Amino acid sequence: MAMGYCKVPCSALFLCLFIRFCLPYQSLAYKVEANQTAQLLIDASEGSARPIPQTLFGVFFEEINHAGAGGLWAELVSNRGFEAGGSNIPSNIDPWSIIGDESSLIVSTDCSSCFERNKVALRMEVLCSSEGTNICPSGGVGIYNPGFWGMNIEQGKSYKVVFYVCSTGAINISVSFTGSNGLQTLASTNIIASASDVSNWTKMEVLLEANETNHNSRLQLTTTKKGVVWFDQVSAMPLDTYKGHGFRNELIEMLANIKPRFIRFPGGCFVEGEWLRNAFRWKESIGPWEERPGHFGDVWMYWTDDGLGFFEFLQLAEDLGALPIWVFNNGISHNDQVDTSSILPFVQEALDGIEFARADSSSTWGAVRAAMGHPEPFDLRYVAIGNEDCGKKNYRGNYLKFYDAIRRAYPDIKMISNCDGSFHQLDHPTDFYDFHVYTSANNLFSMSHRFDHTSRQGPKAFVSEYAVTGKDAGTGSLLAALAEAGFLIGLEKNSDVVQMASYAPLFVNSNDRRWNPDAIVFNSSQVYGTPSYWVQHFFTESSGATLLNATLQTNSSTSLVASAITWQNSEDDQTYIRIKD
Numbered sequence: 090m091a092m093g094y095c096k097v098p099c100s101a102l103f104l105c106l107f108i109r110f111c112l113p114y115q116s117l118a119y120k121v122e123a124n125q126t127a128q129l130l131i132d133a134s135e136g137s138a139r140p141i142p143q144t145l146f147g148v149f150f151e152e153i154n155h156a157g158a159g160g161l162w163a164e165l166v167s168n169r170g171f172e173a174g175g176s177n178i179p180s181n182i183d184p185w186s187i188i189g190d191e192s193s194l195i196v197s198t199d200c201s202s203c204f205e206r207n208k209v210a211l212r213m214e215v216l217c218s219s220e221g222t223n224i225c226p227s228g229g230v231g232i233y234n235p236g237f238w239g240m241n242i243e244q245g246k247s248y249k250v251v252f253y254v255c256s257t258g259a260i261n262i263s264v265s266f267t268g269s270n271g272l273q274t275l276a277s278t279n280i281i282a283s284a285s286d287v288s289n290w291t292k293m294e295v296l297l298e299a300n301e302t303n304h305n306s307r308l309q310l311t312t313t314k315k316g317v318v319w320f321d322q323v324s325a326m327p328l329d330t331y332k333g334h335g336f337r338n339e340l341i342e343m344l345a346n347i348k349p350r351f352i353r354f355p356g357g358c359f360v361e362g363e364w365l366r367n368a369f370r371w372k373e374s375i376g377p378w379e380e381r382p383g384h385f386g387d388v389w390m391y392w393t394d395d396g397l398g399f400f401e402f403l404q405l406a407e408d409l410g411a412l413p414i415w416v417f418n419n420g421i422s423h424n425d426q427v428d429t430s431s432i433l434p435f436v437q438e439a440l441d442g443i444e445f446a447r448a449d450s451s452s453t454w455g456a457v458r459a460a461m462g463h464p465e466p467f468d469l470r471y472v473a474i475g476n477e478d479c480g481k482k483n484y485r486g487n488y489l490k491f492y493d494a495i496r497r498a499y500p501d502i503k504m505i506s507n508c509d510g511s512f513h514q515l516d517h518p519t520d521f522y523d524f525h526v527y528t529s530a531n532n533l534f535s536m537s538h539r540f541d542h543t544s545r546q547g548p549k550a551f552v553s554e555y556a557v558t559g560k561d562a563g564t565g566s567l568l569a570a571l572a573e574a575g576f577l578i579g580l581e582k583n584s585d586v587v588q589m590a591s592y593a594p595l596f597v598n599s600n601d602r603r604w605n606p607d608a609i610v611f612n613s614s615q616v617y618g619t620p621s622y623w624v625q626h627f628f629t630e631s632s633g634a635t636l637l638n639a640t641l642q643t644n645s646s647t648s649l650v651a652s653a654i655t656w657q658n659s660e661d662d663q664t665y666i667r668i669k670d
């Protein structure tokens with residue numbers, strides 16, 4: 090693929106095109122034929138130009154590959170409420186581990202928490218002390234959390250550590266960030282409280298400033314004081330997050346750099362669940378973080394504390410200047426379905442979610458949003474009724490219940506069906522239809538013509554998931570990116586019918602690759618974009634640009650695609666032309 094752009098003081102436009110296109114050139118696409126030549130003729134007159142939708146290119150954020158928990162959401166502690174085993178005890182405290190042995194402490198879980206929706210707490214019975222016959226090991230005994238494959242603690246940066254504690258006696262607890270084996274202390278403080286201060290659950294909050302850097306750190310809570318202590322809801326957040334809203338700076342900057350016009354969230358299969366009981370449900374993900382129950386995402390097989398909840402997704406969209414596109418569960422998971430006759434509670438949940446996002450703060454759910462710090466409504470204009478459920482038995486029945494109720498309550502909301510309307514007229518009303526494609530490089534490249542013959546009447550297409558996968562892509566490849574570029578050129582040219590498109594998946598924590606490839610790869614301290622990310626970067630200016638009529642004249646093959654756009658650069662107020670071929 091080649092890409093060129095020139096600044097067009099408009100008088101120079103034709104010269105610029107002439108120089109670029111009167112030279113025969115060789116295609117860089119695969120399957121190159123010898124002596125293949127092509128000419129691209131661009132009609133830059135205003136009459137032939139067409140505006141590209143403002144919304145054309147955006148991102149799809151799914152909680153997959155630890156994209157959010159252990160990724161974009163900057164919380165350093167994993168399983169902060171000791172709830173990863175659900176509400177039963179003994180619970181799964183992983184990745185918390187114990188410092189000390191059975192002669193010095195006994196660690197267990199019980200249901201004594203002060204938080205109603207997440208009753209599990211950690212009980213620590215300390216058998217040793219700083220004096221007497223059973224002396225604690227130096228450094229004390231207790232618990233540590235390595236976060237998501239190591240915490241990135243950086244010299245000079247501050248971290249807010251919050252936890253809830255309760256005890257039968259006085260406490261003296263050391264709160265520290267250390268290296269992965271506990272030997273290097275990066276920051277530390279002591280919390281001392283009398284028995285009466287902590288006889289009921291008490292919130293403790295400290296700021297720790299790191300005096301060294303370690304990308305593989307852990308948080309420790311230790312003591313040398315004999316007695317029984319309970320802990321719950323332990324959090325450690327860097328102070329330095331994007332706009333102070335809890336998003337990890339380097340990761341969100343990767344998003345900001347491609348200027349996404351929308352953000353679809355929170356899944357994907359994550360929305361459906363293998364089973365409905367494990368699907369993402371927005372009401373469980375809002376309110377004070379301590380009170381959120383968290384849930385086990387059984388499709389991608391990991392626990393999330395749901396710090397990145399419905400409110401935070403809406404906030405993320407606002408912070409990126411992108412329109413939120415909320416995908417909600419329609420009563421269908423991978424393995425079970427709610428009958429249409431019983432779907433109304435799910436419909437009400439969706440209506441309540443829309444009210445939470447965009448009603449004023451005098452409404453029931455708008456008031457909850459306001460209490461979370463956002464009195465102004467969020468700009469929610471699009472919702473998707475389920476994900477990849479079109480073929481399922483109850484989809485149409487359920488869909489219509491959601492569609493009718495939302496249309497009645499919010500006539501302006503645009504709804505997205507899971508059924509592909511690009512070949513046939515749909516049998517149900519919708520504003521958009523969702524289109525997903527994961528395939529080989531060859532196939533995706535040839536799909537640049539996929540929407541050429543789609544009806545221009547009726548609902549528009551939302552290509553909400555596309556990518557080259559399999560051996561052509563591996564964990565990211567130039568071949569995959571080139572094919573995606575070809576596909577995107579086709580979408581650009583068909584943007585009268587394809588109004589939105591996003592690559593998938595967006596993020597992968599390299600320690601938990603559930604899906605390959607992905608656009609952005611990271612670990613605790615590093616981040617890079619795969620070639621697929623950088624292709625999206627090439628298309629940053631396309632949304633809201635003007636598509637010029639460009640005709641390829643070639644002596645062969647389908648392996649060439651090209652488009653030309655003009656766009657206004659807000660930085661220098663100049664008009665540019667960009668040619669992609």
Ligand code: AHR
Nearest residue numbers: 357358359476477593594
């Ligand atoms: O993007 C990964 C998965 O692919 C999504 O969760 C799902 O919608 C699709 O099958």
